[in-house]
Amino acid sequence: MPSKKRTPRLRTVDKVKPPYPLNKFxxxxxxxxGREIVYxxxxxxxxxLRGSDWEQIFATSINAEWKPSNVGLxxxxxxxCAWSAKSVKNKNPKTVKRVRLISGRNSPAYSFDETNLDADPNELGGLVLDIWNERVSSxxxxxxxxxxxxxxxxxxxLTLAVFEFETIRYDPELFFWKWNKNNNLEGYDKEEQKHRFTWQRHGSQFTIIEEVxxxxxxxxxxxxxxLEKEAVLKxxxxxxxxxxVTTRK
Structure with missing residues (x-):
């Protein structure tokens, strides 16, 4: 038997198939x-096109159920299968390589009673990811x-691009964090040195940067x-x- 550690195949998990393969709509x-957009x-x-509009259109387009969630995932x-539906504006959806996805508010002050926001950036960034990971796990x-x-x-x-990816937990050990000139915290992956996350200390907004x-x-x-209003009414x-038309009594 080989000594290399292997991942076991679990019957209960493997039996549950997604509605369709990832990114194969x-x-x-x-x-x-496109029909919904024309309408x-x-x-x-x-x-x-607002976020809730996109959620409903996506649900309709795959015959799924739209169930707005407080968590947003x-x-x-x-x-x-469940989806978080995100929409972003871009001048050229045909060629854009990376997009910024606002992914909730991750507050170390609320979740961990961490009031020292001038703490070590790697420690603070780890807490931000821990909040995200707990949300995904739930x-x-x-x-x-x-x-x-x-x-x-x-x-x-008139031009749209659509893609999807697995919503995952992020291992804090794979990233390092530093403050930018706007006093926001940025997370970078250690292997490729690419900017992956931004966290705003004022408001705790957490943004994930995703490859397209x-x-x-x-x-x-x-x-x-x-459609002319009068024609529709007619x-x-x-x-x-x-x-x-009356008055309130």
Missing amino acids: PENFGYNL LLATKSTPD DDVVLGS IREKFKHLRTVVLIKSDDL PDDCLLIETKKPPK TLDFDKTWVT
Whole structure:
């Protein structure tokens, strides 16, 4: 028997398959997403897609359930898999290589009663990751598969890129931390020396910097004409009886 340590294959885990392989979105997913965007552009006065909009659109596009979560890691659920849905703006979704994902508020002061925010940056950064890791662990107790799906959107929403990755815990031993010129804490991986995290001491906002796969899904749509308000109301057979105006007693 070889001496090299091996990872055992567990029957109970291996039997639970995800809805689809990572980053291999279901058939017609891209079309369904594009269709939703066209509808949104035709009915909104401005090309504005908020986080909750993206969560609902993603859930609809894969026939999953939208379940807004306080933790923010399991907003979309399908069987044994949960997703955190993130959206970011970028001038060129076709070519962007890295994106910054706001990933909650990790407060060492609240979670660990750590009031000395001028402590050793590596110690403080470790606490920030510990908070994130605990959050991930609590969700993984309920779901066998946990992912983050990212929508990169142009300002006009006509160009979109979509990718997903496994939502994981981060080993604090693999990163080092230092303060930047804005007095925010930045985490770097020791192996590649790449910037991976940012933590803001004022507000405790935690940001993860993620690589964008070269082969991520790319969706481009035509700009639809706006639906005229009066035409929509006429189609609905709207009349004055639909509105009642009184005063509060």
